[in-house]
Amino acid sequence: MLLLDPSKKMSFNRCIRDGDLVIVYERHDTMKAVKVCENSVLQNRFGVFKHSDWIGKPFGSKVFSNKGGFVYLLAPTPELWTLVLSHRTQILYIADISFVIMYLEIVPGCLVLESGTGSGSLTTSLARAVAPTGHVYTFDFHEQRAASAREDFERTGINTLVTVGVRDIQGEGFPDEFFGLADSVFLDLPQPWLAIPSAGKMLKQDGILCSFSPCIEQVQRSCETLRSNFTGTDIRTFEILLRTYEIREWKMDCSKVDDDRSVASPPCKRRQPSGEGSMGDNPSSPAVMARPSAEARGHTGYLTFARLEHVS
The missing domain is CATH 3.10.330.20 (Vcp-like ATPase; Chain A, domain 2)
Structure with a gap:
C-alpha cells in the first residue's frame, strides 16, 4: 500500500504491476x-x-x-483499506483514526506502541503517519489474529514499518526493551487500566497515551488509574460522532402541480439573486439537494488521551 521507492519515499506515481x-x-x-x-x-x-x-x-x-x-x-490507501479489510474484530473507522493520529501528535520518525492489533485498521494509518523513518510495534494476545494481521501488512506493503508481536499486554505489560522510547502508546483493550502503568513507563517524557473504550465505565476506571499512577496528567475524553449526508440532483418541474400531497417533493420556487431570471423561465430546473444518510454510524467508543509526566 505505502509504495516505497529505493529512497524510502511513499509514492503511487507508477503503473500497476503484476502482484500489486x-x-x-x-x-x-x-x-x-x-x-x-x-x-x-x-x-x-x-x-x-x-x-x-x-x-x-x-x-x-x-x-x-x-x-x-x-x-x-x-x-x-489506509482510508480505502479500512473499508475493505477482513473484520477479525471490531475496527476503528476514519473519523476516530484521524482524531487519534492528530491528538497523539504522530509524525514521520515516531516510535508508536499499539495493543491490540485486531484487524489492523488503525495500524495501517499509523504506519503511514510514521513513514518513512518511524516504526509501529503492535501487539495482540491472539496468535492467529496476529498472524493474519502480519499477512495483511505484507499484502499492503507496510511490513517494513510494522512489527507484530504476540503478547498479553494486560497481563505482562509492554516489553522492557521499549522503556522510555515510545513517542505514543495506543490501547484498545477490554481492561486498559491494567496496561496503563506499563504504557506510562514506555513513554518518553511528555509522551502521549490514548485508550479506546466503548463503555464509559471503562473510561472512568482508566482515568482513576491514570491519576493514581502519574502526576501533572492532562486527561481528556472525546466521543466522535460522524454524520454523513447524501447529495442528489433533483429535477424540479414547476410547470406541473403535484396533487399527491402524501409524497414530499422539493419546492418548485425559490428566491433568485437580484438580476437572475425566475424559476418560471426554466420550468424544468435541476437542483442539488442534501439530506442526512439513513444509515449513519453513531457511537463507536470513547477516546481518552493523557500527556504523562512520571512521578519523581
Missing part, C-alpha cells in the same frame, strides 16, 4: 481488494475484467469489461 494489490471500486459502498495476477480475471455484475488489461495502467484508471461495464482501479 488494488482496490476495485464499483461504487462508494461496493469495493474489494484484489491482487493483480496476469492470468486471472475478475467477474462481477458489470462483466469479466482481465487482470492483464490492468497491468501498465496508473492507479485511478477506469477499465472496461467484455460487456462494456467499468470499474476504477484505486491505490490501497
Whole structure:
C-alpha cells in the first residue's frame, strides 16, 4: 500500500504491476481488494475484467469489461483499506483514526506502541503517519489474529514499518526493551487500566497515551488509574460522532402541480439573486439537494488521551 521507492519515499506515481494489490471500486459502498495476477480475471455484475488489461495502467484508471461495464482501479490507501479489510474484530473507522493520529501528535520518525492489533485498521494509518523513518510495534494476545494481521501488512506493503508481536499486554505489560522510547502508546483493550502503568513507563517524557473504550465505565476506571499512577496528567475524553449526508440532483418541474400531497417533493420556487431570471423561465430546473444518510454510524467508543509526566 505505502509504495516505497529505493529512497524510502511513499509514492503511487507508477503503473500497476503484476502482484500489486488494488482496490476495485464499483461504487462508494461496493469495493474489494484484489491482487493483480496476469492470468486471472475478475467477474462481477458489470462483466469479466482481465487482470492483464490492468497491468501498465496508473492507479485511478477506469477499465472496461467484455460487456462494456467499468470499474476504477484505486491505490490501497489506509482510508480505502479500512473499508475493505477482513473484520477479525471490531475496527476503528476514519473519523476516530484521524482524531487519534492528530491528538497523539504522530509524525514521520515516531516510535508508536499499539495493543491490540485486531484487524489492523488503525495500524495501517499509523504506519503511514510514521513513514518513512518511524516504526509501529503492535501487539495482540491472539496468535492467529496476529498472524493474519502480519499477512495483511505484507499484502499492503507496510511490513517494513510494522512489527507484530504476540503478547498479553494486560497481563505482562509492554516489553522492557521499549522503556522510555515510545513517542505514543495506543490501547484498545477490554481492561486498559491494567496496561496503563506499563504504557506510562514506555513513554518518553511528555509522551502521549490514548485508550479506546466503548463503555464509559471503562473510561472512568482508566482515568482513576491514570491519576493514581502519574502526576501533572492532562486527561481528556472525546466521543466522535460522524454524520454523513447524501447529495442528489433533483429535477424540479414547476410547470406541473403535484396533487399527491402524501409524497414530499422539493419546492418548485425559490428566491433568485437580484438580476437572475425566475424559476418560471426554466420550468424544468435541476437542483442539488442534501439530506442526512439513513444509515449513519453513531457511537463507536470513547477516546481518552493523557500527556504523562512520571512521578519523581
